[in-house]
Each structure stands twice: as C-alpha cells, then as structure tokens.
Amino acid sequence: MTGPAPRRRGRPSRTEEETGPGARERILEAARAQFAERGYDKTSVRGIGKAAGVDPALVHHYFGTKDEVFAAAIEVSFEPAAVVPAIVGGPRDSIGERLARFFIGVWENPASRAPLLAIVRSALTHEAAAKVLRTFVLRRLLERIAAELDVPDPKFRAELAASHMIGIAILRYVIQVEPMASADPERIVEMVAPTLQRYLTEA
Amino acid sequence: MTGPAPRRRGRPSRTEEETGPGARERILEAARAQFAERGYDKTSVRGIGKAAGVDPALVHHYFGTKDEVFAAAIEVSFEPAAVVPAIVGGPRDSIGERLARFFIGVWENPASRAPLLAIVRSALTHEAAAKVLRTFVLRRLLERIAAELDVPDPKFRAELAASHMIGIAILRYVIQVEPMASADPERIVEMVAPTLQRYLTEA
Incomplete structure (x- = not known):
C-alpha cells in the first residue's frame, strides 16, 4: 500500500x-x-x-498489526518474488547449491541477520513469531520452490530442507557452536547443497 | 554419586x-x-x-547445580554410554538410519520428549540451556559417534547432522508445521537417514 x-x-x-x-x-x-x-x-x-x-x-x-510489521521486516530479507525464480530458474542440478548459498548469504548479511535472529529466537516461544516463520520462510519461499519442482510431497520436502537450514542457523548464529560458528560459509554450502538438492528434486 | x-x-x-x-x-x-x-x-x-x-x-x-540437574534429566533420554556403541557398532552403511531412528524414537516417546522440548525452547534464549544442548546432544553423543567414524572434520560433521535433527525437532514438535508434524516417523527416517549417513561417513 x-x-x-x-x-x-x-x-x-x-x-x-x-x-x-x-x-x-x-x-x-x-x-x-x-x-x-x-x-x-x-x-x-x-x-x-x-x-x-x-x-x-x-x-x-x-x-x-505488529505481526504484519514483523512479517514485512522479515520479507525484505527474503523477497520471495525475486528469490524463487532465481533459485528455480537456473540449472536444475544446482538448485540445492543456489538455495544453500542464498540462505547463508541472507544470514551472513548483518542487516538481514538481525531480524532473523529475532524471529528464530521468538518463534519457539511465541505463536505469532512461529506463524511468521511458517508463513514467510516456509509457505512463501520454500513451498513455492518445491511446487515448481514437480516432486512428490513438495510441502514435506520443503519442510525437510527448511528444517536443516533453520537448524544450521540456530547452531551457527544463535548458539554459536564451534566449529560451525566459524566455518567458511562456502564449506557449509558445499556440504549442505547435496542434501537440499536431494530433498527438492529427487523422487 | x-x-x-x-x-x-x-x-x-x-x-x-x-x-x-x-x-x-x-x-x-x-x-x-x-x-x-x-x-x-x-x-x-x-x-x-x-x-x-x-x-x-x-x-x-x-x-x-540446577544446570547439572537439567543435564541429568536430559541425559536419561540419551544415555550416550549405551547409545553410541549401538549406533556405531552396527553395519557402517546404515549408521545414518540408526541415528535417525534413535533420534525420532527419543522424540516420539512422551517421557523423553517433554524435557527435550523444555531444553530446545530454552536453548535459544538461555545460555545455560544452550550449554546443556552443546554438552549433551553435541559433545557427548554426536561427536563421539563422529569420532568413531574416522572422517575429516568430525566435529563439523557432527554439527551438520545435529543441525538437521534439531531443525526437524523444532518444525515437528515445537512449531508443529504440517505435514511434518503428522508425518509417519518412518517416512522421516527414510528421508533423513541418507543425509546423516553422508555427513557422518563420506569424506
């Protein structure tokens, strides 16, 4: 508006x-x-x-409402309208890599990391924050990606991919476990990309 | 004592x-x-x-201390002394499956799920709970498993595996996203086992 x-x-x-x-x-x-x-x-x-x-x-x-302000603050980091085509549009065999790199990139950028930390910290204890996580990270981003990929159970697969990325964010950026917290982002992309690729593209 | x-x-x-x-x-x-x-x-x-x-x-x-009581309450669910040999001791090519099944089994059991929910909810906002998560889930369970497996970067790989399982726990048991929350546990094991297997055994 x-x-x-x-x-x-x-x-x-x-x-x-x-x-x-x-x-x-x-x-x-x-x-x-x-x-x-x-x-x-x-x-x-x-x-x-x-x-x-x-x-x-x-x-x-x-x-x-406050929830909707929160959602808008988060959405700036994700911009699903631009991100989904960029991830899905390239070669199919490197979707996992593009998604992993996008995800790490958003978290490595201090401007987007700060509100994401707030949402992840709040999502486990506040239903409103959990809803934002569901609506934006899952529905608007990962499910759209999965829907484009013509695999069985696209929502379930999107959630498997999301679960891994949320878990990495928690260990690396929230709890800051070593060596995960200091690992080269490219090393994480390299390890995680085949997992996301399998969830999103293999039947 | x-x-x-x-x-x-x-x-x-x-x-x-x-x-x-x-x-x-x-x-x-x-x-x-x-x-x-x-x-x-x-x-x-x-x-x-x-x-x-x-x-x-x-x-x-x-x-x-309270932290140590918490750790003991959690450890009952994990019993690393018994679990690590059981997971590592079987055929190497099904380690990922045994770990995924153990993990889902602990969470599906209401007696162990309740304190785990408390720790996961608290770990993102309380350093003491985060420390229990690091100490028990990571150091005493997953790192021991990785250490037995003779792969490069065992800690990093243990953390990759842990990140996925923690993320699944959050989506399935805390935020209760569908269809993940209602999925057949065996379906989750089937999808996740190859990921854990790759992280823990493939160079």
Missing part, C-alpha cells in the same frame, strides 16, 4: 516528512532494528513509530 | 524415604516434569525437591 495515511479525529494533517515516500522505508528499518534489539515480545507498534519518527497510526496504516 | 546425603546444621537426620535408593530416581523424574511444565527459567532446585518429596539439599547433593 502506498496511499496517503488515513486522518484520525482531532489530529492535524500529517507533514510531508511523516507521510512522504521515505516514511514506509523508515518504518521498516526501525522495525528491523527494534525487533532485533528488543526481541519480538518487547517490540511495540508505538515504539517502532517513535523510532521512525512517525505516528504509530501510520505504522498501522502501512503494515497493519 | 550414591552415598548418603550430607547433614545440614540443625536438621534431623533424613528418613529412609528421603535418602533411600528411590530418591535419586524420584528427583530425576520430578526434574523432568518441572522443566517440561514450567520451562527452564521458572524451574528451581527447591521446586524439584518439593515435587520429589525431598530436601532441596539432597537435590544438590546428588546432582549439583
């Missing part, structure tokens, strides 16, 4: 700074920072609005 | 019921139930003692 913010009773109309084209981006950036720093639980739409320098109503206007 | 509990100042000596051979087991059972029901954070040595009908000092005497 990019329309103007709705007026609220008794409020003056918003300034250009508050509603201008930069506001949506500022809100997303503030949301990513707040979720990453404070965790899912302690982040509020009010706090995001404050950090972005906008009225909380504008956060609601652009994104809806 | 199986010796008598240490006396505390001003307390009467303990009854047979409190210190007898059943006390250690009762404490462990109470610990498993408390950690599972209340989570890592809210469980105390005092509460475990109360639930087991013993003085908290006896809990300390048998197990040490």
